[in-house]
Amino acid sequence: MSADPGPSGLAAIAAELRGHPSIRGKLAIGRAAAALGLSVHSDGRPGDDAAVLPRDGGYDLFAGEGFIPAFVNSAPWFAGWCAVMVNVSDIAAMGGRAVAVVDQIWAPDPEAARPVMEGMRAAAEAYGVPLVGGHTNFAASELSLAASIFGRANALITSFDALPGDLLVAAIDRRGEYSGFDNFGAFLGAPAERLRADLEILPELAEAELVTAGKDISQGGIVGTGLMLAECSGVGLDIDVAALDPPAGTAPARWLRTFPSFGFLLSVAPDMVETTLARFAVRDIRADVIGRVTEGSTVRLVDGEDAALFWDYRDTPYLGLRAKEPAHA
Known part of the structure; x- marks a missing residue:
């Protein structure tokens, strides 16, 4: 387990991440969409991974x-x-x-x-x-x-369908190492059959209707991807820092912004979590419940009763692409 950061530690992590270039770089997406006249109602539904x-x-x-x-x-x-x-x-x-x-x-x-x-x-x-x-x-x-x-x-996993009450699952292939900056690679030297079969988990989850929503963990890491998922779905997120369990020697703040070569953040109904985690486990991929989907517009870092605000997209839009207005928490 990660070390207990304490309430002041949570606030420091949130502030560090909020100002990090890998997080703030995604603000360009909203500006580009606005310049092109795009919204979530445009063809292709901007805001998703594709x-x-x-x-x-x-x-x-x-x-x-x-x-x-x-x-x-x-x-x-x-x-x-x-x-x-x-x-x-x-x-x-x-x-x-x-x-x-x-x-x-x-x-x-x-x-x-x-x-x-x-x-x-x-x-x-x-x-x-x-x-x-x-x-x-x-x-x-x-x-x-x-x-x-x-x-x-055949069936979709989108960024727009997370629901309050869902649990937040991070599935990350940890069979690798950092390769410069905050990139965590788990592909070099991996057999092609493994790479292909690992990716097949996602369409199988979609076709079995096991997940509510999701995104791949990209630049900005768990916390930036979580913010995009929350905003698109019009929900909030509580990310449990104590549940992250970063690789040895990796600080929680770095793991939260890490870009893994295989990483997905999924919103899953509680009764579907065990089956979803098992789909990754059979492929030797670590998948953990690291938080929950809430009502509201805030993404918070939490540890027990302690919490620190990372972002409120109602006050400060991130992508500016959401299908519905968030409910007041």
Whole structure:
């Protein structure tokens, strides 16, 4: 168990996280949506991990990722791998299965682009999703990368359906280590069969109607992802710091903002929790109840009777994309 941070410790953790760049960076999503004239009522329903378009009794899913040039230039092979990995995770988070990936690569010459392409190819083979083309420019001033993905779902896990009374489950593959900044990788050296079967848990959960809502844990970690989930659903969250049990040597604040290579935050009805946890356990993936969904608009860090406010999206919108107004707690 994590050390008891105490009431003043909770407030310090909340303040640290509230001002952290990985948390505040997500504020750009709301600004971009506003500039594009998008709302939760727009086609694709912005706010989810992938755009959703109903078709033929199921759902087409579209997502994309762009990468900071400094990251791509410092670790081009790893960036290429991540371009596929984060996209397939977004599709899985929606209850879907990846169908195909396209790339967008800019480079000064073919040799500069080679490690990026090799990383993408390796990840595509590992996750079993084909690369079907894209856009390539070998006359750019620097190396840059983006990628887009298409997927399909029979049933959805969305960001908009969490309900007060649900329990908050964090499922994170801990068979890895930190690899720079707050990124926790559990994929290098993992068999392809394991990577694919692990992701299959999510569409199976959706099709079995075991979870109410969810998101993949992205930049911003548990607490940032939880805030997005809460705001989209018009609910509050209490995150139990004592239930986190971070990896050895990892402070609670860091674990709360960590971006895991396999991590999902799920809102689950109490009578579905045991079955949901078992789906991850059979794959040797750690899944824990780390909090609960509440009425209201606040995301709080709690430890026993102590609590500290992390964010109130009624006062300070985060994404500004919510399907309903939160009830007053």
